[in-house]
Structure formats: structure tokens, C-alpha cells
Amino acid sequence: MTAKVRQLTVPLSDVDIASLTAGDEVELNGTILVGRDQAHFRLCQALDRGESLPLEIRGETIYYMGPAPTPPGRIIGSAGPTTSSRMDPFAPRLLDLGLKGMIGKGPRSRDVLEAMVRNGAVYFYAYGGCGALYARRIVSSECVAYEDLGPEAIYRLRVERFPLVVAADARGGSLY
Amino acid sequence: MGAMREIGCEEVAASLKKALLKAGVELPADVKGVMKEASRRETGRSALVFQRCLENMDVAEKEGLPLCQDTGMVLLFCEIGQDLRLDGDLNEALERGVREAYEEGYFRKSVVMDPLKDRRNSGTNLPPVVYHELVKGDRLKINLLLKGFGSENCSRIHMLKPTCTREGVIEAVLKTVTEAGGSPCPPIVVGIGLGGTMDKAAVLSKKALCRSLDSHHPDPWYDELERELLERINKTGIGGGGLGGDVTALGVKIETYPTHIAGLPLAVTINCWADRKGEVVL
Numbered sequence A: 001m002t003a004k005v006r007q008l009t010v011p012l013s014d015v016d017i018a019s020l021t022a023g024d025e026v027e028l029n030g031t032i033l034v035g036r037d038q039a040h041f042r043l044c045q046a047l048d049r050g051e052s053l054p055l056e057i058r059g060e061t062i063y064y065m066g067p068a069p070t071p072p073g074r075i076i077g078s079a080g081p082t083t084s085s086r087m088d089p090f091a092p093r094l095l096d097l098g099l100k101g102m103i104g105k106g107p108r109s110r111d112v113l114e115a116m117v118r119n120g121a122v123y124f125y126a127y128g129g130c131g132a133l134y135a136r137r138i139v140s141s142e143c144v145a146y147e148d149l150g151p152e153a154i155y156r157l158r159v160e161r162f163p164l165v166v167a168a169d170a171r172g173g174s175l176y
Numbered sequence B: 001m002g003a004m005r006e007i008g009c010e011e012v013a014a015s016l017k018k019a020l021l022k023a024g025v026e027l028p029a030d031v032k033g034v035m036k037e038a039s040r041r042e043t044g045r046s047a048l049v050f051q052r053c054l055e056n057m058d059v060a061e062k063e064g065l066p067l068c069q070d071t072g073m074v075l076l077f078c079e080i081g082q083d084l085r086l087d088g089d090l091n092e093a094l095e096r097g098v099r100e101a102y103e104e105g106y107f108r109k110s111v112v113m114d115p116l117k118d119r120r121n122s123g124t125n126l127p128p129v130v131y132h133e134l135v136k137g138d139r140l141k142i143n144l145l146l147k148g149f150g151s152e153n154c155s156r157i158h159m160l161k162p163t164c165t166r167e168g169v170i171e172a173v174l175k176t177v178t179e180a181g182g183s184p185c186p187p188i189v190v191g192i193g194l195g196g197t198m199d200k201a202a203v204l205s206k207k208a209l210c211r212s213l214d215s216h217h218p219d220p221w222y223d224e225l226e227r228e229l230l231e232r233i234n235k236t237g238i239g240g241g242g243l244g245g246d247v248t249a250l251g252v253k254i255e256t257y258p259t260h261i262a263g264l265p266l267a268v269t270i271n272c273w274a275d276r277k278g279e280v281v282l
């Protein structure tokens, strides 16, 4: 049955985003960013100081995740989603800068859902606790900012058939 | 009095390491069984979630990867037989077992040394949370939990009134589960501590999680309460991953202790479907 799952290319196109409805099962192919608590905190601190960001956010999709250490001969360790709500205070600012997709687990705040509608963005649910499964769908990983944060740094991943469910769409529809 | 049985702490460290390495990668038979059974039963949207979880269990086991990247904080319940002599430093052995397992298993180190000041990672996943209990006999038994914090953050204490009814307890548990919603990676396992003091209830709720999901409470009254709670938690419709479905919990286990005339402490510990536990008996 997984053969029938809709395939999406990331970075996402506006046409694809507009066609997604909460509840849709999808698989992502392409590149996404990874960032969690500390990375979000630093990005927003930089914005507060009027500095430019260490990377371009526009058009990107960000995965809320902090991997387990990488075993020898592997690309990444176990790599499942973390709870998205902890990123809620920061997400609207990044959405206003053009962030198009977010991946995590659990519900989002009203502010985030409103910022998604305002900017035409989508939020995906990643299967919680399925870190081993996701590790296998990641084909490359590269640190792109805040290297000193270790597993909390910002990474760019190339993913193949990365399984997700649309949890909130760009029209305000939400599973939660 | 005869000679005391003796075990070396080397052996304790090695056995604990082995059990932790297994627990982080492979779910115990009882949890696997209930997950498979639940996956067949689920008809809602979260049927998808069960399929992925089963697939994840397979990949983790075949490739020796941690099931989940949050390999948790370690809880150790040690029952030490009073006729047992431990050769060496037990606490040091427990720490060594944890440190080596997290290093060798490529488990994530998720423990910070100071909870508030600077939250610097200990780098070893030490220390574990350890409880000791002196019991009859000459054995050492360690029950271990790898406790993830997506679910731990949803755990709650309720200091209920002494006149609170059975229904009142059920409502408090349901409130905790409903507020947790999809955050603790449902399907969840619920550990309940009833009675004692606030701290005792909390520990009991963790001990309850050590029980096999197939086990029945020895007291039929509580066995019935466990069943009713499971049924009513499943009726909330939260479902796997919070996507909506018929199976929200895999099991509910209750542990009790006498309490004071003026109160009824209730602790609810929520665990995720990655219900990682183990047992070492020496």
C-alpha cells in the first residue's frame, strides 16, 4: 500500500502546498533543514539584534529533531521527531520570513496556525518514536549552522520517501 | 547462619549494560505483542501510525539502531536481598553500566547536570534515577526503564481529597491523558500510583510501568479498575500519534500504598509506545 503514497518534492512548491489537506499521507523527497530548541532560540536572537541569519530560510522545510549519535558507517543515528509545541514561540517569525514547511509531532498554537495561513505554509506530523525508520530514509546529512550546538545544530538532510501525514494545511485545517 | 551469597559488582555492571542495550533497541515481548494486536484492531486514521511503528520496531532490531532517538533518562529499581553480599561499589557499578551502554549503543545522551543554572549535558547520560529496596532473600533484582521525556512531560500528580470516589480517580486520570493528547507518542502506557505521600505515589506510578502488560493486578478490585481505565482511555479517541483512533493506550497498571486520613495522592506517569523496560536478576 505504501507504493500509492503521494510523493512530494522538497523544497515545496506553492502549488503543492495549496493542494495539501490535513490528513493526507505523503512522502518527501529532496532536502530539508533540521533545527530544534536552541537553534530556534539563536535564530530569533539574531533577528532581535537586527542581524542577518546564517542561512536562507525562505522556501525551506524544517524538521524538529535531535538525532542520536551516528554509528560508524552510517549517515545518521536514530532520527525521529520531537514535540513541535516547544518551537511555537519562534515559528511565526520564521514563517513570516518565508519558511514553508515544518515537521514534528503534536499540536501547534493558534499563533502558528494563523502564521501558516498568512504565509501559505504546511505542518507535517512525523511518526513519533520511529527514529530508526527515519534514519533509513535520510541519504545525506551536513551541518549548515551553529555547529557548536552538536545534535542541536542546524543540519541539511537529503531525504527519500520520508513518510509523513499533513497535520495542518495552509487553509487552517488541522487534525488536532 | 550460613555463608552469605556473594556477587561481584563487575557482574552487575556488565548485566545492566547488556539489558540497557537491548531495551533501547528492542521492545519487550509483552509490548510487542500488544502493539501487534492493537495494529490489527485499529480501523481509524492511526492505523497508519501502528504500521509505521511496527516497521520501526523491525528496522531497529535488524540494524541495531535505537528505536527512538530519545533514549531517555534511566530509572533503576534495585531490590537487594538482605542475605546477599555485594563485592564492590554498587552505585559505581550501576553508573558504569549506564555509561557504557549509552556509549556503545550510540544512544543519545540526554541528561543535563544542573536542571536550571546552565543545563550542561553530562555527556554520559549519567546519573540515572536510582531506588533501593531491601528485601528478603539473596538475589539482586534491577528493574530498568528508559524514560523518554516527550511522555514524561505529560505526567502529573493530583492531590485528591480523601472523599474522592473511584469515579473521581478515573476522571483525574482521563484529564491527564486528554491534556497529553498526541504529545507523548500514543499509544501510551499509563502507570498509576495511588496513596502514600506525594513522592511515594510518584515512585509507585513508575514501578507500575515495570509490570508486564499481560499481568493482572492481584486484587480483583484494582484489576477491574485497570480494565475500566484502559477502556475509557481508548474511548477518548486520541489514537496512535494523536491522529484519531480506537487504541490510545496499550495498558494501565496501578500500584497502591496506605495513605493518610486526610488525603489521596494520585500520580499518573505517561509512557510512550516505545515502552522500554527490562529486568536483571542476579
Ligand code: SF4
Pocket: A080, A081, A082, A128, A129, A130, B068, B069, B070, B071, B072, B147, B148, B149, B150, B151, B183, B184, B185, B272, B273, B274
Ligand atoms: S515520547 Fe517516547 S517515543 Fe516519543 S519521542 Fe519521546 S521517547 Fe520517543
